[in-house]
Amino acid sequence: MSQTIAAPSSIVDIPLPSDTLPTELVHVPAQVLPLTPTQVATSALQQLIVVSCYTRFDNLAHGPRGSEAKHSLYTYYLDQNAGELVLLSVTKEEVMNPAFSRFNPQTNLLYTCTESVADMGEIVTWSVNPKSGQLTKLGCRSAEGTSTCYLTLDKQCENMLVVNYWNSTVGVFGLDPSSGLVGPMRSLYDPNEGRGMKVSHKKHVNHSKNDGNAQKERQLDPHSHAVILDPFFGRVAYVPDLGMDLIRQFNYDPKTGKLEAAGVMRSGPEGSGSLGPRYIEFHPTLPFAYVVNELSSEVSVFRFDRSAAADLMEGSTSARPTLRLVQTVRTIPDGFPGEMNTCGRITVHLAGNFVLVSNRGHNSIAVFRIHHELQSQGLLSLAHVQHTRGATPRHFQYDASGQWLITANQDSDNISVFRFNLATGVLDWTGHHYRVPSPNFVCALKPGLQLMSKVAQGAAHSPFPVSRL
Numbered sequence: 001m002s003q004t005i006a007a008p009s010s011i012v013d014i015p016l017p018s019d020t021l022p023t024e025l026v027h028v029p030a031q032v033l034p035l036t037p038t039q040v041a042t043s044a045l046q047q048l049i050v051v052s053c054y055t056r057f058d059n060l061a062h063g064p065r066g067s068e069a070k071h072s073l074y075t076y077y078l079d080q081n082a083g084e085l086v087l088l089s090v091t092k093e094e095v096m097n098p099a100f101s102r103f104n105p106q107t108n109l110l111y112t113c114t115e116s117v118a119d120m121g122e123i124v125t126w127s128v129n130p131k132s133g134q135l136t137k138l139g140c141r142s143a144e145g146t147s148t149c150y151l152t153l154d155k156q157c158e159n160m161l162v163v164n165y166w167n168s169t170v171g172v173f174g175l176d177p178s179s180g181l182v183g184p185m186r187s188l189y190d191p192n193e194g195r196g197m198k199v200s201h202k203k204h205v206n207h208s209k210n211d212g213n214a215q216k217e218r219q220l221d222p223h224s225h226a227v228i229l230d231p232f233f234g235r236v237a238y239v240p241d242l243g244m245d246l247i248r249q250f251n252y253d254p255k256t257g258k259l260e261a262a263g264v265m266r267s268g269p270e271g272s273g274s275l276g277p278r279y280i281e282f283h284p285t286l287p288f289a290y291v292v293n294e295l296s297s298e299v300s301v302f303r304f305d306r307s308a309a310a311d312l313m314e315g316s317t318s319a320r321p322t323l324r325l326v327q328t329v330r331t332i333p334d335g336f337p338g339e340m341n342t343c344g345r346i347t348v349h350l351a352g353n354f355v356l357v358s359n360r361g362h363n364s365i366a367v368f369r370i371h372h373e374l375q376s377q378g379l380l381s382l383a384h385v386q387h388t389r390g391a392t393p394r395h396f397q398y399d400a401s402g403q404w405l406i407t408a409n410q411d412s413d414n415i416s417v418f419r420f421n422l423a424t425g426v427l428d429w430t431g432h433h434y435r436v437p438s439p440n441f442v443c444a445l446k447p448g449l450q451l452m453s454k455v456a457q458g459a460a461h462s463p464f465p466v467s468r469l
Helices: 212-218 306-313 449-460
Strands: 047-053 073-079 084-090 098-104 109-114 120-128 135-146 148-153 159-164 170-175 182-189 236-241 246-253 258-266 277-282 288-293 298-304 323-330 342-348 354-360 364-370 380-387 393-398 404-409 414-420 427-435 439-445
Touching: 047 098, 047 404, 084 414, 084 427, 098 148, 098 439, 109 135, 109 148, 120 148, 120 159, 135 148, 135 159, 135 170, 135 182, 170 258, 182 258, 236 277, 236 306, 246 277, 246 306, 258 323, 277 342, 288 342, 323 380, 354 393, 364 393, 380 427, 404 439, 414 439
Parallel strands: 342 393, 393 439
Antiparallel strands: 047 073, 047 439, 073 084, 098 109, 109 120, 120 135, 148 159, 159 170, 170 182, 236 246, 246 258, 277 288, 288 298, 298 323, 342 354, 354 364, 364 380, 393 404, 404 414, 414 427
8 A cells, every 4th residue: 555755844944154065055044053963963074874774683684792682773973083983872663673874875775775684684774864874764665585685776876786695686777767766676696597595594504604514504595795797888797606616797788677697707716616706896986896705705806807797788799707816815814714704895986095894803904005006907915904893793984074984893883984094005993882782784974965955855756665665
């Protein structure tokens, strides 16, 4: 049954310094009152940090050892001069296990997805109040798969690509052009082609473990873990399959929302086993991609073949691999047992000089320098290793300036802030750490004030029924 979605409540004007926004966007009230603590983030140039948490452990593939959270999302203001966080808002809506977030700056909307091996995942849409940091739930949509773990917006922000880890499916959903809300699913890729999984969600190994038995069971089935689009054309999709040690490549058509399978590439050297590709990230300017292998604690470096990608997009019947392996490096010390660690996040610093990887078990972030010399372009060498001041750094994120890094230490119930040296890659702990129960993801965003009324109007007139949003 279709209902009308309530628009976010009206927003009280807060005085803005005139040098932070264009003149036409600044409203100066007749009487300027002192700001309250919840009105710290007053400018579109202010940095907000949204941390998501696990609220329930019994339906996860892995086994967190921290505390179940009563509230799923915490919004902070980041002081970009000192690296300090100020808590602005905590969500009251009950959303189970949001474990990945994606912000669309064009619409001021935050998308989160829920993680459960037993239940269909949900994609939840939130509006972000840039003044108070408050998140307002606008609706949710079924992800049509279990243990939803990754969201990607395409180049035009017309579609969302969604990965479901447990049953390994990849769906494409349309976005309503006026409201930004998630619409019906347009296509679904299933590597199992309808066959059931060999391992039951009711009885499975703890995916936090990494011994031989755990690896064997985790790799009995395909497990898609992410989906990204190439940064050059936005038409080639890549999906790391942790269960099969593969990177799947697809021809993505944004007009139809379809993914056409176009071959696979091994995520590491031939002959090596139990790699477990988790995430893939491209360099911002160089034709290189970096894959973190969760089980083997390695990063694989791939060169991107633009010619092969162009042939693939033109519908070549003999699609060539668009990625070629050129290097593999270890993320933990040689003397540290591999079965005691699994990798978490990988990212390429926005300046393009470093790759960072989190180690869950070694409880560190490994920083690799990216070489720009012609003979070794794109290759990595270790620059720094930093303890995360907490256990199991599932995720970490830079602020927009690239000088502050926040880690989500899942099993010690805390987040920590580090200063990043742009020249050397060294991470220095600021001494700032904050208690957050079972943090699993850090999203850095800078919402714009001028978009709020448009978002409210679009949500109120969305053609999609509330029951499916």
